Amino acid sequence: MDEWQDIKIALRADPEPAWWIAPIETVSQSESGFERVYQGSAILAVWKPKVSFRLAADHAFESHLTMTIQPWKLV
Numbered sequence: 001m002d003e004w005q006d007i008k009i010a011l012r013a014d015p016e017p018a019w020w021i022a023p024i025e026t027v028s029q030s031e032s033g034f035e036r037v038y039q040g041s042a043i044l045a046v047w048k049p050k051v052s053f054r055l056a057a058d059h060a061f062e063s064h065l066t067m068t069i070q071p072w073k074l075v
Helices: none
Strands: 007-014 018-030 033-046 064-071
Touching (some): 007 033
Antiparallel strands (some): 007 064, 018 033
């Protein structure tokens, strides 16, 4: 949910991945010193194989990703 923009985003993928979420931050200098400033988030879908494998040159991994964006209201 993004309270700033009043939206809710849902991500789904098949096959189901592990989702890694990391902040994107910058450092700025202010009168009180250095400050970390949040800029956004990076969301990465990670698929971990159950067994170790290598894809042959003529094969590919395929996934389907769905993103839904909806209005979000505070209750």
